[in-house]
Each structure stands twice: as C-alpha cells, then as structure tokens.
Amino acid sequence: MRPVDEHVAHAVSLMAPVDLDEVALAEAFGRVLARTVTARYDSPRFDNSAMDGYAVRAAEVTVGTRMRVAADIPAGSGEPPALHSGTCARIMTGAPVPHGADAVIPVEHTDAATAEVTFYQSAVTGAHIRRAGEDARAGDAVVAAGQLLGAWQLSAAASAGHATVAVRRRPVVAVLATGDELVDPGMEPGPGQIVDSNSTLLSMLVTAVGGVPVVLPRCPDRPGAVAAALAGVDADLIVTAGGASVGAYDPVKADLAGHGVEFFAVAMQPGKPQGLGTVNGIPIACLPGNPVSVAVTFHVVVGPMLRALLGAVEPKVLAAPAAEGWKCPAGRAQFVPAVVESDGSVRPATGGGSRSHLVASLAAGRVLAVVPAEVEQVYAGDTVGIMTSILENMG
Numbered sequence: 001m002r003p004v005d006e007h008v009a010h011a012v013s014l015m016a017p018v019d020l021d022e023v024a025l026a027e028a029f030g031r032v033l034a035r036t037v038t039a040r041y042d043s044p045r046f047d048n049s050a051m052d053g054y055a056v057r058a059a060e061v062t063v064g065t066r067m068r069v070a071a072d073i074p075a076g077s078g079e080p081p082a083l084h085s086g087t088c089a090r091i092m093t094g095a096p097v098p099h100g101a102d103a104v105i106p107v108e109h110t111d112a113a114t115a116e117v118t119f120y121q122s123a124v125t126g127a128h129i130r131r132a133g134e135d136a137r138a139g140d141a142v143v144a145a146g147q148l149l150g151a152w153q154l155s156a157a158a159s160a161g162h163a164t165v166a167v168r169r170r171p172v173v174a175v176l177a178t179g180d181e182l183v184d185p186g187m188e189p190g191p192g193q194i195v196d197s198n199s200t201l202l203s204m205l206v207t208a209v210g211g212v213p214v215v216l217p218r219c220p221d222r223p224g225a226v227a228a229a230l231a232g233v234d235a236d237l238i239v240t241a242g243g244a245s246v247g248a249y250d251p252v253k254a255d256l257a258g259h260g261v262e263f264f265a266v267a268m269q270p271g272k273p274q275g276l277g278t279v280n281g282i283p284i285a286c287l288p289g290n291p292v293s294v295a296v297t298f299h300v301v302v303g304p305m306l307r308a309l310l311g312a313v314e315p316k317v318l319a320a321p322a323a324e325g326w327k328c329p330a331g332r333a334q335f336v337p338a339v340v341e342s343d344g345s346v347r348p349a350t351g352g353g354s355r356s357h358l359v360a361s362l363a364a365g366r367v368l369a370v371v372p373a374e375v376e377q378v379y380a381g382d383t384v385g386i387m388t389s390i391l392e393n394m395g
C-alpha cells in the first residue's frame with residue numbers, strides 16, 4: 001500500500017499555480033492572497049487617545065487638581081494646538097493627542113467640566129495614548145501571500161491603505177460522478193437505484209476551497225464512457241468519484257489506467273482505491289465512490305491539489321482528545337468525520353471504521369479526526385489529529 005504522504009506529494013506535484021487577478025476588497029472574500037499586503041502607513045497613523053477624556057501633562061495632575069480646558073479635540077480633528085503647561089485639552093477617542101501631552105485621563109475620573117475640570121485621579125505617563133506605528137509600521141507585511149482572505153484579513157488590508165488586493169484566479173474544477181445506479185437529487189429512486197450525492201458533495205467542496213465547479217453529466221458504467229465524458233473538458237483539475245476500484249464494471253479505472261492515470265491502494269481508511277495522473281494534459285484525481293470516502297479523500301488529497309493551484313498555505317493539523325474510543329485499521333491512516341463536543345473533545349460522526357457509506361451521518365461532522373497508520377485502537381482521552389479545513393474554508 002502507498003503511504004498517504006507519498007500519495008499527497010504526488011498529487012501536489014501535478015499542479016502549478018494559476019494566474020493572478022487584482023480585485024476590489026469586496027470581491028476578495030474567500031479567495032487566496034497572491035501578493036503580500038504591506039502597510040502604506042503606520043498603524044495607528046498618529047498618536048491618538050484611547051479614551052474620551054482630557055489630554056494632560058502627567059506630571060501636572062494629581063487627585064484634586066483643577067485645570068483650565070484650553071482646547072476641545074474631537075475625532076477627525078486636524079493637528080491640534082500644542083498643549084501649554086498648566087492647561088489640559090478635552091479629547092475624544094481616536095482624536096490626535098496634542099504636542100506636549102503625555103497622558104489622557106478618562107472622563108469617568110473627572111467632573112466632566114468643559115471650562116475648568118477637576119481630576120479625581122492622578123496621571124500616569126503614557127496612559128491611554130495609542131502610539132503611532134505600535135500595530136504596524138509603514139512597509140510592514142500585514143497579510144501574507146497564501147492566506148485565505150476572510151473578514152479579519154480584508155479589514156487589515158483596508159486599514160493598511162489598500163482598496164484592491166492580488167488574488168489567484170479561481171481554478172475551474174470538472175467533477176464527474178459515475179455509476180449506473182445513480183439518479184438526480186429529488187428523483188424517486190427505482191429498484192436498486194440511489195441518489196447521486198457525490199456531485200453535490202464535490203461541487204460544494206470545490207467552492208469551499210475557492211474553485212469553480214463544473215459538474216459534468218453523470219457517466220454510466222460502460223467501457224469508453226469516461227474517456228468520452230472527459231474528451232472535450234477544459235479545466236484546471238478533474239475530479240471523478242466512483243468506478244476506481246476492483247469491481248467488474250469500474251469504468252474510471254477501465255478507461256484511464258495506463259492512459260495517463262495510475263491507480264493505487266493508498267494506506268488510508270476510508271479511501272483506499274484512488275488514481276492520479278493527467279488526461280488530455282489536465283491533472284486528474286480519481287476518488288472512490290462511497291460518499292464518506294469522497295468527503296475524506298477530497299480533504300486529504302484534492303484539498304492540497306487545489307491549494308497548490310491557488311498558492312495557498314496548508315491549514316495546520318490541530319490536536320484534540322477523543323471523547324470515546326474506536327477501532328482503527330492496521331497499517332492504514334484513519335480519517336474520521338467527527339463531531340466537536342463543547343469541551344473540545346471529538347467523537348466520530350460516521351461511526352468510524354469502514355462505514356464509509358453513512359452519508360446521512362456525515363451531516364453532523366465538522367472536522368476530520370486523524371489517526372496515524374500505526375495506531376490500532378483509539379481510547380477515550382487519547383489525543384488525535386484534527387483537520388479543520390472544512391471550517392477554515394468558510395472564510
């Protein structure tokens with residue numbers, strides 16, 4: 001069997017990053033940053049008040065000091081007049097601190113008067129002043145290339161002085177489900193038929209990682225059908241589901257093995273039978289057919305391929321304790337769609353083990369629990385790996 005790492009490295013080696021697009025911030029949500037965003041100016045831009053209160057010279061104020069209010073400085077004020085000794089200035093949050101002032105006393109610790117104010121607190125040098133550049137200096141990297149752009153990253157880019165960012169073009173991913181037993185969602189399955197859930201699963205996963213899915217017409221289990229279905233396809237990546245195993249009617253393997261695609265037994269559960277290669281010059285990943293296997297192999301193999309197209313960094317594998325024990329296959333890494341409990345522990349959503357047809361149970365899963373190949377039993381409380389790319393890709 002082929003180790004998972006080796007299979008993923010092979011998959012990623014088939015990919016090269018797609019080109020760049022310069023887009024408005026509002027169009028960049030959920031996309032991958034292609035060029036590091038640097039600050040155009042210091043953040044904060046200027047020394048400003050962190051509180052509504054009074055700008056003072058700290059050495060001049062103690063409990064009970066009365067002082068003339070020489071100026072009023074609302075947010076948005078231009079350069080305020082310098083603060084003269086023996087006076088203070090009323091100042092609002094975010095307003096520029098006048099030259100000469102070295103502390104702000106919050107209004108709550110005064111009588112709030114506007115002509116002559118009484119302080120109920122002494123001043124500490126530097127208190128309640130946000131210093132220019134303490135967050136970032138002009139020229140500093142604020143958002144690194146390869147990051148997925150969510151609300152936090154885009155607000156940082158806006159604040160750094162940018163209205164547009166460079167992102168990767170959304171890669172087009174052709175999705176092909178195979179199987180004579182499949183009918184469309186909403187159709188009443190006849191005897192021996194089931195609903196095609198993989199087309200929905202794959203196209204939504206492609207969207208979640210930042211690609212544009214193109215769902216090809218479903219392919220029957222007939223020799224030549226897969227090759228014909230892929231003949232005119234123009235895409236950055238092709239993903240097939242089903243028909244890749246050792247069944248007598250497995251059409252993906254029958255058509256593509258030896259024609260640019262190699263098939264492997266990958267040391268993982270679920271998701272053992274898989275193919276990789278190129279068809280008409282386009283990289284292709286052939287996934288198994290069972291829906292949980294498709295969900296898992298997409299995250300483990302196709303996710304990294306798409307992120308290679310997008311120049312995106314791989315999400316970290318986290319760790320969490322197992323809420324309950326479960327069995328793991330000897331010699332195969334295990335990937336279990338899992339429920340996260342409120343105490344941070346995880347338990348299998350789909351029963352674990354080889355129950356990779358449990359598509360209804362998949363709905364409860366939020367993360368993938370990962371157990372290394374050498375482990376044969378997880379006990380409650382054991383630490384397992386956690387892949388959260390499902391969540392991160394929500395932006």
Ligand code: AMP
Pocket residue numbers: 177178179181182194195196197198199241242243244245247288289290291
């Ligand atoms: P296969 O690899 O083609 O033998 O498929 C393995 C299992 O997955 C079989 O039980 C299929 O019926 C099921 N399956 C294959 N494709 C789909 C699909 N698109 N939607 C739901 N189940 C599928």
Ligand code: MG
Pocket residue numbers: 178179180221242243250289
């Ligand atoms: Mg099939």
